[in-house]
């Protein structure tokens with residue numbers, strides 16, 4: 001049985017936080033387009049260098065570059081049973097490309113969880129976020145602080161603040177989300193795939209709801 005879940009929502013909605021837990025529980029990979037771009041930048045690949053300029057400005061990386069990158073990732077054997085997609089698709093062109101891509105592998109998007117969070121909360125979450133350098137584990141200085149300041153609880157690596165979490169860049173990212181990504185809410189609603197999740201609740205409550213949705217999808221696939 002396969003399961004492909006898209007986590008859709010604005011910057012700071014909690015997509016990365018939730019994708020890490022849900023992917024572990026369902027035993028499918030977590031595919032974050034933002035993480036892949038950052039990893040490429042850290043390794044100084046040509047893709048990483050191109051993407052970095054867009055990321056620093058809070059703009060989207062062009063569709064052709066992003067789609068090729070995700071296509072490559074989804075064609076890896078570990079995606080045969082499904083994936084949790086975090087931050088992709090982000091434009092209608094990317095959503096259409098995802099449909100075609102999954103169809104090539106005889107798969108389809110099973111459900112799109114739209115994580116809704118008020119704008120004021122997003123700003124507070126992103127400007128207080130700390131990320132681990134080694135594996136991208138996510139913390140927040142007030143909501144979810146590490147046990148030891150500046151160090152990841154899980155792997156002990158250094159925590160850093162993402163360059164694109166500066167207030168002005170966050171505001172631009174939110175604006176870009178409303179202009180280019182929010183139309184996907186209707187796109188997936190029209191296809192009967194959208195489920196709304198209240199992303200403003202606690203991390204645990206949001207995880208519970210996402211896992212309930214995933215179980216429902218799996219039961220439907222089983223014919224229950």
Ligand code: AP5
Pocket residue numbers: 009010011012013014015016017018032033034035037054055056058059060061062066086087088089090094125126128129130138139140141143144164173199200201202203204206
């Ligand atoms: P990306 O890395 O995908 O960033 P994003 O979508 O803007 O999302 P974030 O990672 O900022 O937030 P999140 O929703 O994952 O929240 P998180 O769990 O960390 O993309 C970065 C850039 O890459 C883009 O701007 C673009 O340039 C480029 N890019 C990426 N994908 C692209 C694409 N498909 N096309 C083109 N360009 C692309 O949580 C945030 C904070 O809140 C944390 O501190 C966390 O601890 C806290 N928190 C989380 N949940 C809760 C909760 N329930 N209660 C309290 N606090 C919480």
